[in-house]
Amino acid sequence: MFFLKKFISYLILPPGIFIALFLFIAVLSRKRKIVYIPALAGALSLYLLSIEPFKDLLLYPLESPFKTPKVVRGDAIVVLGGGAYNSGYLKASSYKRLITGFLLHKKTGKPIILSGGAAIGVIPEAKVMKELLMEFGVEEKDIYADLESRDTFENAKYVLGICKRIGCRSLILVTSAFHMRRALSVFEKTGLEIQPYPTDFKFEGKYNLYSMFPKYSVFYDSSIAVREYIGLVFYSLYY
Known part of the structure; x- marks a missing residue:
């Protein structure tokens, strides 16, 4: 019952409801590739950005080079x-x-x-x-x-x-x-x-079954990582 309750809650709450909606559109339009492919891609992209392993995949290159120093120095x-x-x-x-x-x-x-x-x-x-x-x-x-x-x-x-x-x-x-x-x-x-x-570290590194359920908090952290990559590209070009 606990698992079922969690599954239903993740399904009806964003982003789960939007993933389901994209999949529903893809099923209805499977014979129209102009709609089917974007809908399926939207569902897959939203799902990946909303699960912990993929979020960590984005965050690891950003966070891993930096550790909390044991000795601090500065004016x-x-x-x-x-x-x-x-x-x-x-x-x-x-x-x-x-x-x-x-x-x-x-x-x-x-x-x-x-x-x-x-x-x-x-x-x-x-x-x-x-x-x-x-x-x-x-x-x-x-x-x-x-x-x-x-x-x-x-x-x-x-x-x-x-x-x-x-x-x-x-x-x-x-x-x-x-x-x-x-x-x-x-x-x-x-x-x-x-x-x-x-x-404010966001990388987790340990997962269970629930890590594969889409969550808004995970989607938010993934969005932060994507924005950071965009910022890195922009700053490398202009500064």
Whole structure:
């Protein structure tokens, strides 16, 4: 009964319902290749992006080069924003990055640089993060905020400006593991010494029968990985 309940729930909830819909269209139009092939391809693509093994296949090249360092070194900790809602709450990736930065600050006493503007929203991420850090007990004098940056390139640009102002030559770079490859390549071009400190790992590596069921959370993580690959290509061409 438990298995049946799970199977039905995964089938009727997105993305399962859309996979079933694509398959239904494919069956009805199997004699019309112009419809059959795209419908079948849509079902297969959506299914693969929604299961854990394929999601890990996408994430592994992004996350595997980076491990949490046992010894940290740097004049300051920089935390890159990962998104905020217009209601004033941080999205999950931003919150995980912020908590990691906060724990590093408590451990090392290094100042924190927060980087993240309002790229497509109305509230700068760094403003929300700064308010949270102060609620956690971090003194305002230990927090520097870049409220202008809209992407990773601008993160590096504006953080470099803050570093020049406060005399910082090396950074502990905190961001999600899936984003570290792109972030590190951009920040290293500033001439600052950068130590990557990844967090928010999404690779799992262990599976069971339920890992083969399509899930929205897995589809979301796969989409993040695909977006990261697109970003890597774009940055390699233009920066």
